[in-house]
Amino acid sequence: MSSQESRAAAELRFDRVTKHYAGRETAxxxxxxxxxxxxxxxxxxxxxxxxxxxxxKMVNRLIPFDSGDITIDGRSVRDLxxxxxxxxxxxxxxxxxxxxxxxxxxxVATVPRLLGWPKRRIRERTAELLELVGLEAADxxxxxxxxxxGQRQRVGLARALAADPPLLLMDxxxxxxxxxxxxxxxxELRRLHHEVRKTVIFVTHDVDEAIKMGDRIAILREGGVLxxxxxxxxxxxxxxxxFVAQFIGEDRALRRLALRTLGDVELDPVDxxxxxxxxxxxxxxxxxxxxxxxxxxDRIVALDDGxxxxxxxxxxxxxxxx
Amino acid sequence: xIVAGAFTGAFHFIVHNPHFLASKTLDQxxxxxxxxxxxxVVALPLGVVLGHFHRGATIAIGxxxxxxxxxxxxxxxxFLTVLGIGFRNNTVALxxxxxxxxxxxxxxxxxxxxxxxxxxxxxxGMTHVQILRRIELPLALxxxxxxxxxxxxxxxxxxxxxxxAGGGGLGDIIVNQASxxxxxxxxxxxxxxxxxxxxxxxxxxxxxxxxPRALRATKVxxxxxxxxxA
Amino acid sequence: xxxxxxxxxPNFGKGSACVRGDHTFCWDWVRDHWNDTLSPALVQHIxxxxxxxxxxxxxxxxxxxLAHSYxxxxxxxxxxxxxxYTIPSIALFQLxxxxxxxxxxxxxxxxVAYTLVILYPNITAGLRSTxxxxxxxxxxxxxxxxxxxxxxxxxxxxxxxxxxxxxxxVSTISIGTIAAFLLPKGLGYPIFVALGNPTPFKTxxxxxxxxxxxxxxxxxxxxxxxxxxxxxxxxLRFA
Numbered sequence: 001m002s003s004q005e006s007r008a009a010a011e012l013r014f015d016r017v018t019k020h021y022a023g024r025e026t027a028x029x030x031x032x033x034x035x036x037x038x039x040x041x042x043x044x045x046x047x048x049x050x051x052x053x054x055x056x057k058m059v060n061r062l063i064p065f066d067s068g069d070i071t072i073d074g075r076s077v078r079d080l081x082x083x084x085x086x087x088x089x090x091x092x093x094x095x096x097x098x099x100x101x102x103x104x105x106x107x108v109a110t111v112p113r114l115l116g117w118p119k120r121r122i123r124e125r126t127a128e129l130l131e132l133v134g135l136e137a138a139d140x141x142x143x144x145x146x147x148x149x150g151q152r153q154r155v156g157l158a159r160a161l162a163a164d165p166p167l168l169l170m171d172x173x174x175x176x177x178x179x180x181x182x183x184x185x186x187x188e189l190r191r192l193h194h195e196v197r198k199t200v201i202f203v204t205h206d207v208d209e210a211i212k213m214g215d216r217i218a219i220l221r222e223g224g225v226l227x228x229x230x231x232x233x234x235x236x237x238x239x240x241x242x243f244v245a246q247f248i249g250e251d252r253a254l255r256r257l258a259l260r261t262l263g264d265v266e267l268d269p270v271d272x273x274x275x276x277x278x279x280x281x282x283x284x285x286x287x288x289x290x291x292x293x294x295x296x297x298d299r300i301v302a303l304d305d306g307x308x309x310x311x312x313x314x315x316x317x318x319x320x321x322x
Numbered sequence: 323x324i325v326a327g328a329f330t331g332a333f334h335f336i337v338h339n340p341h342f343l344a345s346k347t348l349d350q351x352x353x354x355x356x357x358x359x360x361x362x363v364v365a366l367p368l369g370v371v372l373g374h375f376h377r378g379a380t381i382a383i384g385x386x387x388x389x390x391x392x393x394x395x396x397x398x399x400x401f402l403t404v405l406g407i408g409f410r411n412n413t414v415a416l417x418x419x420x421x422x423x424x425x426x427x428x429x430x431x432x433x434x435x436x437x438x439x440x441x442x443x444x445x446x447g448m449t450h451v452q453i454l455r456r457i458e459l460p461l462a463l464x465x466x467x468x469x470x471x472x473x474x475x476x477x478x479x480x481x482x483x484x485x486x487a488g489g490g491g492l493g494d495i496i497v498n499q500a501s502x503x504x505x506x507x508x509x510x511x512x513x514x515x516x517x518x519x520x521x522x523x524x525x526x527x528x529x530x531x532x533x534p535r536a537l538r539a540t541k542v543x544x545x546x547x548x549x550x551x552a
Numbered sequence: 553x554x555x556x557x558x559x560x561x562p563n564f565g566k567g568s569a570c571v572r573g574d575h576t577f578c579w580d581w582v583r584d585h586w587n588d589t590l591s592p593a594l595v596q597h598i599x600x601x602x603x604x605x606x607x608x609x610x611x612x613x614x615x616x617x618l619a620h621s622y623x624x625x626x627x628x629x630x631x632x633x634x635x636x637y638t639i640p641s642i643a644l645f646q647l648x649x650x651x652x653x654x655x656x657x658x659x660x661x662x663x664v665a666y667t668l669v670i671l672y673p674n675i676t677a678g679l680r681s682t683x684x685x686x687x688x689x690x691x692x693x694x695x696x697x698x699x700x701x702x703x704x705x706x707x708x709x710x711x712x713x714x715x716x717x718x719x720x721x722v723s724t725i726s727i728g729t730i731a732a733f734l735l736p737k738g739l740g741y742p743i744f745v746a747l748g749n750p751t752p753f754k755t756x757x758x759x760x761x762x763x764x765x766x767x768x769x770x771x772x773x774x775x776x777x778x779x780x781x782x783x784x785x786x787x788l789r790f791a
Binding site for chain 2: 638639642647649650718719722723727728729733740743744746747748752758761764765769772
């Protein structure tokens with residue numbers, strides 16, 4: 001791994017991390033072991049009490065752990081001086097926590113300033129980041145009180161990314177937003193992650209969000225026990241136990257279908273059927289099924305961007321695609 | 323040494339002059355009560371009404387600022403020239419002092435009542451008076467009473483200054499060290515402090531008695547910022 | 553407690569008709585006596601206030617920082633301040649005399665005490681007013697304790713501090729008038745002098761009073777202006 005790459009994204013490892021709170025019988029975390037390759041978008045999901053936020057906050061040592069270890073690129077988080085550790089990790093929380101007395105620009109520039117970057121570099125980086133998160137350059141002079149919830153969270157993200165950390169921690173960042181804004185920010189974050197492949201640990205209690213966002217999902221059950229750790233598709237196809245199956249819901253087969261589109265699968269040749277629903281290649285399999293069922297048809301025609309039919313998919317083939 | 327002497331002297335003074343002090347204290351209570359009464363009658367309804375309609379914030383809050391900026395001495399002096407020496411001028415001067423906290427707090431306490439509760443009441447068809455009586459005032463009591471307490475203690479502690487303008491009360495002793503000595507001054511000051519404390523507690527007790535059971539918090543009121551001593 | 557006596561009815565026999573008749577307000581008296589009575593009183597009063605508030609603020613600030621960093625001293629002050637306000641200032645001045653004599657110092661000690669007792673709770677409350685999520689974000693980003701205090705908590709405490717300063721300054725100007733009971737200084741002095749007379753001279757009372765009130769209002773306005781300068785972020789609405 002070249003130094004350039006390891007700067008861009010870090011490998012994170014939990015090694016049998018355990019934590020007990022005094023006076024509580026169940027552990028907050030029980031021997032949690034996770035290996036998160038560099039550049040992965042890893043989602044920690046589970047019911048409350050599952051320890052997902054606790055695990056997250058242990059990485060930047062806001063919460064201490066009793067035993068086990070957490071390593072970043074092989075170095076234990078306990079070895080690094082605390083402040084240096086935190087300045088090297090991006091941290092985004094649900095309430096954002098923007099500094100009300102600073103402009104947006106000053107907020108974003110916080111860590112670079114702490115690190116002593118030259119002013120010009122800070123200015124350029126701020127402008128770059130604001131564009132990256134979908135804000136305007138002029139916004140740099142405004143104050144947090146003047147922004148909407150969605151805009152503030154974008155600033156929170158920009159602030160976390162400012163010093164180009166190899167690791168990003170996000171604690172239910174979209175939880176306080178309305179559904180429309182949430183969806184939009186989720187999409188943008190995914191797009192961003194494709195561009196800037198950092199290692200992201202993302203905590204949420206929303207299974208749908210986890211499936212949508214994650215390269216890998218770690219499901220933590222109550223008591224901080226790891227129930228399953230795998231790709232969304234694998235979890236949906238083969239839930240490890242009853243708890244996971246319950247957690248992801250009985251409609252998991254349909255959810256798996258939502259993960260792929262018509263364009264992803266091998267289509268049958270166009271057979272000239274008329275009176276059959278048509279949809280663009282980008283339609284998810286789940287929506288395709290919905291269209292077929294709704295129209296009472298046993299097949300659907302896929303279209304390319306120009307609207308030309310490029311293939312057919314039969315309802316009966318759906319099974320084998322799962 | 324001096325401290326010990328002064329303190330013992332003060333207690334001596336108190337012990338040896340109970341009737342004298344009692345009569346002076348009564349005078350002071352009379353003066354303070356009259357002043358507070360005037361301020362209450364004028365400022366409380368005004369503040370409550372303004373708060374209910376969420377208007378006149380500038381007046382209500384400005385009253386406090388202005389009140390603080392009016393030195394008690396100046397007020398006493400002015401009213402002495404207008405109303406002559408005696409009871410009336412000092413009562414009015416002290417009443418002016420008391421108006422600030424009462425007006426501001428009665429305004430704020432009603433203004434800040436949970437809007438949702440008030441909106442619900444409007445939706446249910448309550449009249450203005452009903453909303454005030456049943457919803458806003460009960461919820462406004464803590465802040466309202468804080469204002470009352472601040473005003474009351476201010477008046478009691480400021481009244482001694484009025485002695486230079488014929489106000490009577492314990493101030494007569496306090497401004498007259500020549501006649502009563504330092505022990506007298508100290509003794510009378512203790513009486514003033516005791517009176518303040520008594521008034522404070524009495525009002526606090528009244529507040530608890532008047533607050534609906536469900537809303538009773540057991541917090542002792544904290545900072546008394548905005549108060550002005552004599 | 554004797555008042556150093558100054559001119560009682562000024563300009564015996566030389567006064568204008570207005571003065572001799574003690575009409576409501578005599579501008580000529582004001583003009584004549586600006587330099588020897590009113591202006592020095594005003595200057596003394598300003599001096600008095602500046603010293604008291606300056607020292608009081610410095611003390612309150614230091615104590616508040618200590619209390620904030622070490623989590624002590626939070627409760628006792630509520631009680632002390634409540635107690636202090638029940639002591640009539642006239643009494644407090646006199647009570648300090650055996651210790652520090654009839655001097656500026658006595659007056660200043662009392663004034664500093666009253667100021668301290670207003671400013672300390674305000675500064676502490678201001679420091680504590682930062683939202684928990686802002687603090688969490690700051691810590692999580694890697695600001696040290698000191699940096700959090702000086703770059704986040706203190707700037708956010710400025711509104712509360714200025715609010716406290718407004719009250720403290722105006723109160724000090726107000727109590728300062730009573731200081732004249734002790735020392736022939738400050739704007740209270742002309743008033744005491746006038747009151748000591750069987751027929752109090754109205755103009756003297758009104759002019760000194762107006763100056764005191766005016767001074768207080770001007771200082772309050774200046775502090776409001778200061779707040780607007782220092783805290784551009786506090787009055788914004790979501791636009």
